[in-house]
Amino acid sequence: MKKGIFILSTFTLLSFSSLVQAKQNICVFDLLGKAGESYKFIEEWALASKNWGAEVNLLAYQDEAKVEKDFKAGVCDAFYMTSMRARAYNKFAGSIDALGGVPSNHIAQKAISYVLDKRNKKRLISTIGNEKYEVAGIGQIGTAYLFVRDKSINTIEKAKGKKFAILHYDQAQRIIVQRIGAEPVMADISNFVKKFNNGEVDMIAAPAYAFKPLEIYKGLGTTGTMINFPVVNVTADLIIRPDQFPEGFADQSRNWFVRQLPKSFAMVQRLEAGIPAKYKMNLSKEDHEKYQKLLRDGRIDLTKQGIYEQTMMTVLKKARCTVERTNFECSLSGE
The missing domain is CATH 3.40.190.170 (Bacterial extracellular solute-binding protein, family 7)
Incomplete structure (x- = not known):
């Protein structure tokens, strides 16, 4: 026992x-x-x-x-x-x-x-x-900005027909790229910059975190630019x-x-x-607002589809309008 x-x-x-x-x-x-x-x-x-x-x-x-x-x-x-x-x-x-x-x-x-x-x-x-x-x-990780191989692609209209590398599992990216008339090219986070650098695509969105280690400057060369517009955080x-x-x-x-x-x-x-100023380009006020409206329409649509969470969309809008009260969206409903 x-x-x-x-x-x-x-x-x-x-x-x-x-x-x-x-x-x-x-x-x-x-x-x-x-x-x-x-x-x-x-x-x-x-x-x-x-x-x-x-x-x-x-x-x-x-x-x-x-x-x-x-x-x-x-x-x-x-x-x-x-x-x-x-x-x-x-x-x-x-x-x-x-x-x-x-x-x-x-x-x-x-x-x-x-x-x-x-x-x-x-x-x-x-x-x-x-x-x-x-x-x-x-x-x-940081704000993702648009990188283009040709700085003449500086408006939404000029993005039409251009190849844009997107993360294949993110429906939001596919929908928004199609909205601007660009051609989405399926990629993964491990190879989307490679596609840009070797010329397979014309455009990507990436944070500064990736610029130096993934050598985005190779894809920019002497003709490309970083459009100083925050696409996604x-x-x-x-x-x-x-x-x-x-x-x-x-x-x-x-x-x-x-x-x-x-x-x-x-x-x-x-x-x-740390990204050299020579690579950066600002949008005109008119184009800046065009991009904002495009992304806003996309967010509303994606929230209706259940991809984004409605409460979070309301919170983010309040945060944006607290910082920039005169923004066009602050007088609009929908988010």
């Missing part, structure tokens, strides 16, 4: 020990792998997460499709990748990246702070099938399976992300300032 109790106690202790020592695998996407700013950012988060009762193990990926595949297969207990792809797991957080919805770093910082606020906790938890997911953080979502983490972990994590925002936006501003 005593021997049986001893064996049972041993197994109980071993089980408890393995539970305590269990590590959570986090699949982290960064175009530059472990050398990238996003990966380094999550390394800092991983260090802080020890204080919240976790022992995370980071796995670096340069291919988002592989991140999602491994997450679905159970290789990862969480992932960190662009909101455009993560939107499928939480539409509320993923809608921050709505086309034209966040036209400045100032508004982006407000939007991310709002989403991660404790008042939105319920909106950050979603159930798909039998799986529960929770947004445990949102990181800023690019963020990354940290999404976890909450049952694999200690209680209250996501709350602590979100608070940490909010505290890092000033540092994240300083990084974005540094990268944007």
Whole structure:
């Protein structure tokens, strides 16, 4: 009898020990792998997460499709990748990246702070099938601008018939490119710049984060330009399976992300300032408003289709109109 109790106690202790020592695998996407700013950012988060009762193990990926595949297969207990792809797991957080919805770093910082606020906790938890997911953080990657191989493509009308590389899994990009009359060319985040640099496409949208490491300047050459118009704000979502983490972990994590925002936006501003002025071109006031109206119409349509989340669209409009009260859209309904 005593021997049986001893064996049972041993197994109980071993089980408890393995539970305590269990590590959570986090699949982290960064175009530059472990050398990238996003990966380094999550390394800092991983260090802080020890204080919240976790022992995370980071796995670096340069291919988002592989991140999602491994997450679905159970290789990862969480992932960190662009909101455009993560939107499928939480539409509320993923809608921050709505086309034209966040036209400045100032508004982006407000939007991310709002989403991660404790008042939105319920909106950050979603159930798909039998799986529960929770947004445990949102990181800023930066505003994506238009890059064209020929600076004469400086109006919406001149974009008609031009080839535009889009991320094949993002319906929003496909719809908006078709609206301007350009030809969408399917690509992935790992190869869309290559298509631009080798002349397969005439246009792309990319943040300053990609400019130097992916050598976008090669595609620009001496005839191309960066149109200084914010097409979309690019963020990354940290999404976890909450049952694999200690209680209250996501709350602590979100608070940490909010505290890092000033540092994240300083990084974005540094990268944007690093793009030589010779590559930048401003739109005329008339064309600037044309693009804004085009993106607004696209957002309204995409929200009706269920691609963007309505509450987030209302929040983003309020944020835009708080900063720029005289903008044409502030007197219009619809968002």
